[in-house]
Amino acid sequence: MTTESNRVQMVETGNPALDTILEGGLTSGRVYLVEGDPGTGKTTLALQFLLEGAKNGQTGLYVTLSETKEELEAVAASHGWSMQEIEVYELVDSSELVDSNASQYSMFEPSEVELSKTIRGVLEHVEQSKPTRVAFDSLSEMRLLAQSPLRYRRQILALKHFFTGRNCTVLMLDDNTAQDADQQLQSIAHGVIRLEHMMGDYGGERRRLRVIKHRGQKFQGGYHDFQLLTGGLNLFPRKGQPQPIENANFPLILSGNESLDHLVGGGLSPGTSTLLLGPAGVGKSSTAMLYAISAASRGEKAVFFIFDETREVLLERAASLNMPLQKYLESGNILIHQLDPGELLPGEFACQIREAIQPSEDGRRVSVVVIDSLNGYMNAMPHEHFLIVQMHEILKTLAKQKILTFLVVAQHGMLGHMATPVDASYLADAVILFRYFEATGELRQAISVVKKRTGSHERTIREFQMRDGVIRVGSPLDEFQGILSGTPTFTGKTSKLLGKEHE
Template identity: 55%
Template structure:
């Protein structure tokens, strides 16, 4: 298990076996799971996924042969069965108890006159719950939801005493309790948070465009190290999936660095022999200068050597990429079929940054890919709910990939086509170990291309500006443009009447 980021538990006897939640990724956030025989709070607005997590928690216990109980005060058993069926689950091993008011309470003769409803209904509901617990003797119990108990209590003092009484009742009964709170009565119930052993909060964020983003926060966990901060999650068929926040410092750096060639001798010469594993390279330039093609060349060369590569494409379709590469002499089809090359088209409006990082980690840890390409940073920026945190998250991702010995390649499209006033939407040049710049320039009535390496931390590299072109012969890198000055301005000036090399 990964190391955690909060304070570890105090010393003493060995910790008890933690209960698995049954939610992929959530146990990692919780530092292994839930401590047994404690009371926990799961809160979130309606639609955040609390019921889904609760059912997964109980199904995990039922799969281990434990008696489990779902106490519902707001939804019917039929509605719960509908939720389970939507995920393809069988609720046969879960005991469900409805504590809903009878339709008879709507009759005038059933309305209370001498006593306040809370004085009668709360006591009756509590007695029915305790009787079922004594009968079933569950090891896991879910209460859905606290809003109903809060309304039945009628006041904060009585409500707090009721929760304390429930906690005391379950003490010694070998039972782990999960309380659900939909936050309809208050945004943050500090009364229950102070009583609960741990507090898990589910949140929904609705951007101006695209699908809702969901994130999870563990705000409290007594005596247990857990992974702090926000973690993205998604609700899909089969349940809720959590994508733990990446912490690069948890991973061990590689001992040695080796260069990987591009398969093009002139490009390798320009880069001082190739790109080192465990480093990141940024290809930056105007749209259409060939940034994506050079990055794809490295992935293609890696696949030819028998290594694996993963490409995450934001700005073009996979079919367009494959057609373009075929036109340059790179047939990706055999390597895609053999799974040496993984192509993923990313929709920034639908995929959260946490889920993208999770998929990249999966490719690295499970498939041992040697090359990762993110094309482009512009699309990655659009996937971020708040661009202020893009650099921080990108730094963690690049550090992690570097420590795993992966050669990472980023593509950044600049605003503008020709001239010195080229702007990049996000400046990641200081994060990358190498920076390769591609430029348009004008000569003899034609628009030509040039390539140069501006930075390389892994060793020496050529500082020349070379001619560059894409065509039926593939990627062509020509001789250094030594007889011109001002190439990066877009309108170079020949020195002593020199001509541009063809």
């Protein structure tokens, strides 16, 4: 299939995510370089490219210098593909490899004869079959035959000029086996796509794709994570295409708890982010769940991305607080995505969020997203400074969709000085702080709002309690001291504490 963009004919690559990165696909009739170490997915990408052409009635040719037709068919079969509509031209003749006399030349250097024969064979076959799409695998064999950089460059230029004007889009694969980085190919090719893979200190290997150049066309620069799975390359573009919601006035989002809503200034604004900060077990996730349940009860949708606990534990905790989480899961108003930090790719997470916030067929929109927690998300990132940059992009996307986002961060420690593993407070529009405190020989919790960009908020410290299946927010504790030091103490009357009127 071809599309018109700025009067330039484009061809789709067979990978919709790659077409998104290329902003439409590849320019038709040009030669492209696909480079990467062995095992990064170059052959798979080339097969997807040829199969897309076959699906649209275009002739495809796979020229192989190192692999046999049977090996290519096995690769295709592993992805569930058939190569019946793709012609494979093998430049390796097994009979010549085993015949020692066939490779002896008395008047010329063997490399000169073999390279000339190789190029001539390709040109003759292309003239006969007249393909629309060609994959040339791989250039490392031609580099070895050429022996000198000058001769190698001239042969690649000859191939490029041969394909020019024949309405043929060509992918040339290079496995980077040269000792030095070969920049000559990049200068010759119309576009360059690089595939990389690396191993982290823990977890599976990570692969990423980068479009180095695409002459005359816009594309998404930078690295894009991908997985090599059955069915091809599963790419995660760094930037998606969600359309912002324009000229829409949504009411403040309420928690359903009157005291909590009063504490945050009457509700939280759509399109903002709220950081829930405090030690483990103090009630951060339960507060986020309260807003999600309230949104679901209004017919809206809420999405959880959980790193630190399982789906079953989340449901059990909701049941203990009399929150009907299971009910809204069954109705589809609440979705839960359980993630593994050891296997999750950073780009994959951003793509999952973009897909999850798409409006459903019945018109229900997502109004609340909970990321629980940033501690687990940080463990999925190679370096901490990448987390802040990518989280900023994610929050910006959610803000354009008028979605209220909760970021849960567990601080290190329980009492005293507590360290924050990542400082995301400047990214958030509101910060709700949770603390433990001691009163009458009992460990209790406190809640306060220390920041809110969109409107006023109450500056008092209130008691926060999760007991008997109910979340309660008490009256202001005006004789509360030491909250910011991490060791708050209550010196007032015990009658102001929650639960004392029942005991």
